[in-house]
Amino acid sequence: RWGFFPSVGAGWLISSEKFMESQKIVNSLKLRASYGQVGNDGIPSNLFISLATINLPYYFNGVEYQNIRLAELADQNLQWEVTTETNFGIEFTLLKNRLSGTVDVYNRKTKDALIRIPIPAILGDPNNEYITNAATFTNKGVEVSMDWKGDINKDWKYNIGGNVAFNKNRVNGLNGGQPISDGSVGGQGTTTKSDNGQPIGSFYLWEVEGIFQTAAEIAASAQPGAKPGDLKYRDVDNNKIINADDRVFQGSYQPKMTYGVNGGVGYKTFDFSFGGYGTSGGKIYNGKKAARGDFRDNVETKVANNRWTPNNTNTNIPRANTNELPASTYFLEKGNFFRINNLTLGYTLPGKSITKFRMQSLRVYVTAQNVATITKYSGFTPEISNGGTLAGGIESSIYPTTRTFAFGVNVGF
Numbered sequence: 001r002w003g004f005f006p007s008v009g010a011g012w013l014i015s016s017e018k019f020m021e022s023q024k025i026v027n028s029l030k031l032r033a034s035y036g037q038v039g040n041d042g043i044p045s046n047l048f049i050s051l052a053t054i055n056l057p058y059y060f061n062g063v064e065y066q067n068i069r070l071a072e073l074a075d076q077n078l079q080w081e082v083t084t085e086t087n088f089g090i091e092f093t094l095l096k097n098r099l100s101g102t103v104d105v106y107n108r109k110t111k112d113a114l115i116r117i118p119i120p121a122i123l124g125d126p127n128n129e130y131i132t133n134a135a136t137f138t139n140k141g142v143e144v145s146m147d148w149k150g151d152i153n154k155d156w157k158y159n160i161g162g163n164v165a166f167n168k169n170r171v172n173g174l175n176g177g178q179p180i181s182d183g184s185v186g187g188q189g190t191t192t193k194s195d196n197g198q199p200i201g202s203f204y205l206w207e208v209e210g211i212f213q214t215a216a217e218i219a220a221s222a223q224p225g226a227k228p229g230d231l232k233y234r235d236v237d238n239n240k241i242i243n244a245d246d247r248v249f250q251g252s253y254q255p256k257m258t259y260g261v262n263g264g265v266g267y268k269t270f271d272f273s274f275g276g277y278g279t280s281g282g283k284i285y286n287g288k289k290a291a292r293g294d295f296r297d298n299v300e301t302k303v304a305n306n307r308w309t310p311n312n313t314n315t316n317i318p319r320a321n322t323n324e325l326p327a328s329t330y331f332l333e334k335g336n337f338f339r340i341n342n343l344t345l346g347y348t349l350p351g352k353s354i355t356k357f358r359m360q361s362l363r364v365y366v367t368a369q370n371v372a373t374i375t376k377y378s379g380f381t382p383e384i385s386n387g388g389t390l391a392g393g394i395e396s397s398i399y400p401t402t403r404t405f406a407f408g409v410n411v412g413f
Helices: 215-219 301-306 351-357
Strands: 007-013 026-039 051-060 063-072 082-094 099-118 129-151 156-174 180-182 192-194 202-205 208-211 231-233 257-267 270-280 283-285 332-334 337-348 361-375 404-412
Touching: 099 180, 192 202, 351 361
Parallel strands: none
Antiparallel strands: 007 026, 026 082, 051 063, 082 099, 099 129, 129 156, 156 257, 180 192, 208 231, 257 270, 270 337, 283 332, 337 361, 361 404
């Protein structure tokens, strides 16, 4: 179990060339390019070994015997998941080093990705899944960062910076061409589908077109068993039947853009800093709204107060029901957000006031984490980290992000 992962890089420091000597704007300018491969070692090293559980009770003709069972099916032909990346970048500092930045363009291809794919229970795996080299996918994008720092006078100084990244993810090669479904939510079944030409873990759902208002409207639809107040789903193939063939791709949890801002202001021995970040273009499946054990749908105040009734028809929330609604765009929301993540105010005591205590420095500060989040998402948090590669972006059993206020002291001797 070994691999060979070469890499090479080169750079050209343009600002050191003779033709740059006479100019006063550019302090440093560097072009660079690189190509390399890396193997994913963030997995257990024994995944290719079939493990057995012993001393399990087994009964035959009323007699207990000791049994051995394979704890997990293993692919004995597993190989390294290899990521190959080509990168072109530029680094610069301008205007007496006050402005600095980087720009990177990359093309990253992951081959033989190690993924847990679902398998039929009849094959014997207790988790009904199988780790194998299942897919090849690419990430292409651009990353830009800029920072500016300056002094207003001898007492005031400041800095501000930001970064933005654009990424496009696509599945290029599934082994055997078989799409992989995942992202189960309660009794709704799977909500995601990874297929060639789509972002990995894309949502694959029925598309909601509105809410039925009258019996005549239902009779002319592909849902003759519906009732007024039920969701109306798009009949994609126009065969007057709503079934699995009417599901369509509805985007991915992966944002098209991520960005961040940071900065600070200093006045004499006072300092203030801030930081924030956000994403745009990703989707979130609100599993919290979809199902919660035996409570099914319609469990939240917003739903209870604004659901469809004969006296409240101007709403996008369906009527109350005791059945779980199927997986659809009714539960899919935009995951765009911006979070003010950090605010810190500090004060450094002058050196003369602390030297008698044999201290070199003393700084006190107050800080706040997760100050505020600007988003239209209705769930607990737009930052969804669970679910794995194939089922990301589903809010299920998520604990809300906590807000923290702290006071601290930094002492140097």
